[in-house]
Amino acid sequence: MPALVYLNAVAFVSSQNHPILVRTFGQERENNRDIRYHYIAHTSLDVFEERITANPKNTESYLGLLYTMDDVAVYGYITASKTKIILALSLSDTVVKDAEVVNLMKAFHTAYRSAVANPFLRLHAPADAVSDHANSLQVGGAKWKNFRRAIDDIAASTGAISAPPPPPKN
């Protein structure tokens, strides 16, 4: 599949603005540029706030292009549970269609939802505890393996840089 968007990183932020997962793909990961995407996610939060207060009668979960910085374009999506999904795409000359980005966002949202629905995630938490998922999330830990794998699959399906090129058929 031809690469349509170059996905640099995806970040999930909880409703209380705690980071849940920041994952970088492809070349960016190899060059150890992870920290930069933490910073990008952090600055995106301000833009989320602006857009939310500017438009209290909200009609869309997809917030579109939030801003661009250096060589990345940052897109945002906010779910019904106020979880924010932030995508960093590398700027390119090709026009990136909104519909594609929305699809990507929805796929990430679905993966997050399946991960969070796991009742074994917080087995010993008090029953009444409010679920701010960021706290229980040692997202580097074993329990989130499937989530990470699902995210990687989604990224690979976009033909992102992380997917190795298919071997030549001879």
Add this chain to the structure above:
Amino acid sequence: MADAQMRYMDGPAFDFFLIEMVNTLRASSAHAQARARKVEQEMIDAGLLPAPLPTPGMHKHHKDSTASLASRATAKVEDEEEGLKLRLEAIGMHVGANIAEKLCHGKPYFSETLDSIKFVCKDLWAACWDKQVDNLRTNHRGVYVLQDNSFKPIARLSSWEGRQDATKRARVYVMMSAGIVRGALSRLGLIGVVVPEISNLPQCTFQIKLPKPS
């Protein structure tokens, strides 16, 4: 990959699960409580915990032993029911939160508390119990009362000991539904308490107390 796989499940399975859950959790919560009491007793024996104050029942016991036995028995039964209800509510919270998330896939977040409550009354109720809430009242200060005239989980409950006994037993079964409502609201950002009440059998009201909107 954007849309989740559709998975289908048998409608009555939910009712069967609820029945089995109540029985199983009753046994498991009794077990957990017996364990906790045993540890407490050991600590009291070892002198680590002060002995519990004698209950009023025990004072009277030389006068009227049957009364004290009855009160102690009901206190113990209520304790066990509490444990059972807590567990049911906890399970319900998890289920409710995830169902709400799934139902809201693609929909934008709710800017108004009232919108979230309406979502619960319509979409959540229809998804879980095939109908919508019959009556919604609010005092505009964070208290909402949802009334359902024929609440599905208890609509078919009956007891051979009579209506009152059935109503008493039904209270346990609605704890899970209360948990579902509470979980759904908490996932949408509204953290509060949901209290179910049954006055006449198929009719059930849920009182939702949310913190005052600032």
